[in-house]
Amino acid sequence: MALTNTDVSPTTQKALKLPEFILLLAMMISVLALSIDAMLPALDVIGKDLGVANPNDVQLVISAMFLGFAAGQIISGPLSDSFGRKPVIYWGYIIFIIGTLMCMFAGNFTVMLVGRVLQGLGAAAPRIVSLALVRDCYEGRAMARIMSIVMAVFVLIPAVAPAIGQGVLLVADWRGIFIMLLLTAVVAFAWFGIRQPETLASADRRKFSLKNIMGGIGEVLTIRIATGYTITAGFAFGGLLGYLNSAQQVFQIAYNSGQYFALYFGMAALAIGAASIFNSRVVVRLGMRYMTWRSLLGLTAFSCAFCLYMFVYGFLPPLWLTMIWLIATFFCFGILFGNFNALAMEPLGHLAGLGAAVVGSLSTFIALPLGWLIGYLFDGTVLPLVGGFASLGLVSLAAMWWTERGLETVRSS
Numbered sequence: 001m002a003l004t005n006t007d008v009s010p011t012t013q014k015a016l017k018l019p020e021f022i023l024l025l026a027m028m029i030s031v032l033a034l035s036i037d038a039m040l041p042a043l044d045v046i047g048k049d050l051g052v053a054n055p056n057d058v059q060l061v062i063s064a065m066f067l068g069f070a071a072g073q074i075i076s077g078p079l080s081d082s083f084g085r086k087p088v089i090y091w092g093y094i095i096f097i098i099g100t101l102m103c104m105f106a107g108n109f110t111v112m113l114v115g116r117v118l119q120g121l122g123a124a125a126p127r128i129v130s131l132a133l134v135r136d137c138y139e140g141r142a143m144a145r146i147m148s149i150v151m152a153v154f155v156l157i158p159a160v161a162p163a164i165g166q167g168v169l170l171v172a173d174w175r176g177i178f179i180m181l182l183l184t185a186v187v188a189f190a191w192f193g194i195r196q197p198e199t200l201a202s203a204d205r206r207k208f209s210l211k212n213i214m215g216g217i218g219e220v221l222t223i224r225i226a227t228g229y230t231i232t233a234g235f236a237f238g239g240l241l242g243y244l245n246s247a248q249q250v251f252q253i254a255y256n257s258g259q260y261f262a263l264y265f266g267m268a269a270l271a272i273g274a275a276s277i278f279n280s281r282v283v284v285r286l287g288m289r290y291m292t293w294r295s296l297l298g299l300t301a302f303s304c305a306f307c308l309y310m311f312v313y314g315f316l317p318p319l320w321l322t323m324i325w326l327i328a329t330f331f332c333f334g335i336l337f338g339n340f341n342a343l344a345m346e347p348l349g350h351l352a353g354l355g356a357a358v359v360g361s362l363s364t365f366i367a368l369p370l371g372w373l374i375g376y377l378f379d380g381t382v383l384p385l386v387g388g389f390a391s392l393g394l395v396s397l398a399a400m401w402w403t404e405r406g407l408e409t410v411r412s413s
Helices: 018-037 040-049 055-083 085-104 109-137 140-171 175-195 210-221 224-254 258-286 288-313 319-376 383-404
Strands: none
Touching: 018 055, 018 109, 018 140, 018 175, 040 055, 040 140, 040 224, 040 258, 055 085, 055 109, 055 210, 055 224, 055 319, 085 109, 085 175, 109 140, 109 175, 109 319, 140 175, 140 258, 140 319, 210 224, 210 319, 224 258, 224 288, 224 319, 224 383, 258 288, 258 319, 288 319, 288 383, 319 383
């Protein structure tokens, strides 16, 4: 049975109504998405301005953000279980702002990468603790529905972020993008601090100690469903991270799309948003596992079929055909995201913060080298990208089968 936001609030501060709760969470986690996708049109300019020799190395601006994000999750989750959700999110925003300032004034590529790691480290707190906020207030299919709606709103940011970044570049240099990120973080920080009550009562907080944290991590990792779905999500996410790393080169170099890059990128991102909305409407009736299996099968089948097409007709198909594959694949991704998180988090209600940290951190650490490899193999065609999606789709199916193998019955979720 789902709890309401009012039911669990341990403070006297008035609980948010559901629409504002969803919008606030979406904005908080959108700081991360905006920090990634708004940078994409500027990668080539940043590389030239900061003296990057190998054009593929500039992809590290994206990977460094994810590296900090992966590390920040495993720190933020346990701290939020011990000290409450709000203080940890506050500190996350402070670290993010420091990293943003470093990037804004960077004079070389090393400083830029350090600042990006700090941005990811700080952004991890609002991103991962937001999942714990949802788990504090909702459970089961209601939790999956809320996460799907949040993700749908959240995906609107990646859809328009490259256009926002491109717009900033028309009136300022790439440093102006970091000014925009700074202002966004300050607004989200203030909205959260003023409006959102604490959701973790003092009596429910875990004593902070390394022993407790390691014991909690060990407990999470012994839960087959939680660990298995986390690993599966990591493999699947590796394909998406490879796309984020190489999207600017695929569209602007391989397809010479110029400023239309933001349009094509946004079309693919909107497919994820549409799928998230679709999932929120049908997941309660059909179940999370049903939707996840079929979406993962669809993603893998689309990518394998497109790989076969490329081997016959060439490794740089017409742009319209690549977009059809990308939109179909991203629609499947939109269904997977909310469900993977909900499935992994479902048995972790007693460890919501730490559980969210382990799920998010482990899946990101798995995805990071896979996504880097896909991006680094960019050779002027879409073969590394499509081949990466197909390969990781097959591995994800195997991991999901392993996750549920041996269960006598699979509970409908």
